[in-house]
Amino acid sequence: xxxxxxxxxxxxxxxxxxxxxxxxxxxxxxxxxxxxxxxxxxxxxxxxxxxxxxxxxxxxxxxxxxxxxxxxxxxxxxxxxxxxxxxxxxxxxxxxxxxxxxxxxxxxxxxxxxxxxxxxxxxxxxxxxxxxxxxxxxxxxxxxxxxxxxxxxxxxxxxxxxxxxxxxxxxxxxxxxxxxxxxxxxxxxxxxxxxxxxxxxxxxxxxxxxxxxxxxxxxxxxxxxxxxxxxxxxxxxxxxxxx
Numbered sequence: 001x002x003x004x005x006x007x008x009x010x011x012x013x014x015x016x017x018x019x020x021x022x023x024x025x026x027x028x029x030x031x032x033x034x035x036x037x038x039x040x041x042x043x044x045x046x047x048x049x050x051x052x053x054x055x056x057x058x059x060x061x062x063x064x065x066x067x068x069x070x071x072x073x074x075x076x077x078x079x080x081x082x083x084x085x086x087x088x089x090x091x092x093x094x095x096x097x098x099x100x101x102x103x104x105x106x107x108x109x110x111x112x113x114x115x116x117x118x119x120x121x122x123x124x125x126x127x128x129x130x131x132x133x134x135x136x137x138x139x140x141x142x143x144x145x146x147x148x149x150x151x152x153x154x155x156x157x158x159x160x161x162x163x164x165x166x167x168x169x170x171x172x173x174x175x176x177x178x179x180x181x182x183x184x185x186x187x188x189x190x191x192x193x194x195x196x197x198x199x200x201x202x203x204x205x206x207x208x209x210x211x212x213x214x215x216x217x218x219x220x221x222x223x224x225x226x227x228x229x230x231x232x233x234x235x236x237x238x239x240x241x242x243x
Contacts, residue, residue: 029059030066031232034214067210073243074213084108085142088181095197104130113216118205127155143170145177
């Protein structure tokens with residue numbers, strides 16, 4: 001075993017220091033919840049089937065903690081990937097205590113996830129903040145596709161006027177061209193809790209981050225023609241080891 005492998009394994013286990021359960025059990029539970037449309041109780045029942053007794057509340061806490069961790073590690077790695085400079089940007093609603101919150105999401109023209117951000121409002125300020133964040137992480141795009149929603153149009157116009165967004169960037173206003181992102185919304189939201197209703201914005205943000213990472217890893221595997229070999233647990237473990 002090489003020194004690099006030993007170091008990576010040690011670094012990964014540091015994320016689980018002080019936990020009552022082995023790190024592989026935690027990864028198993030988090031992978032189950034984030035990749036499959038299951039409730040916390042469903043995950044607990046499945047784990048019990050394999051003689052691993054974990055309460056649904058414990059799995060909930062793990063998803064909250066490791067959803068955020070996985071997102072930050074994935075995002076750091078994603079910045080180094082060679083992604084398309086043609087972006088699709090859109091938002092979809094998420095229920096938090098019965099009220100609408102808005103999940104801003106961006107993918108490239110190949111369907112790779114760029115980023116997501118849960119916001120309280122769907123307006124020009126939120127759209128500008130999200131695009132600024134994308135530019136900071138990935139540089140200037142060649143083109144941006146949005147729908148014809150007025151705040152989105154205004155946000156891009158103002159960013160170009162302030163030269164935050166390059167004026168040469170093509171802005172395509174077409175719901176048809178954003179179909180790939182609409183389909184991606186549905187894939188991710190299918191894993192949300194029953195009724196798509198979270199109990200707090202904090203819980204929603206942490207949970208969605210884990211689900212988004214699992215979805216992004218799945219899409220990467222699908223494009224590499226490894227679909228039938230895809231394992232959320234192996235992918236999550238590899239992501240943690242590479243951190």
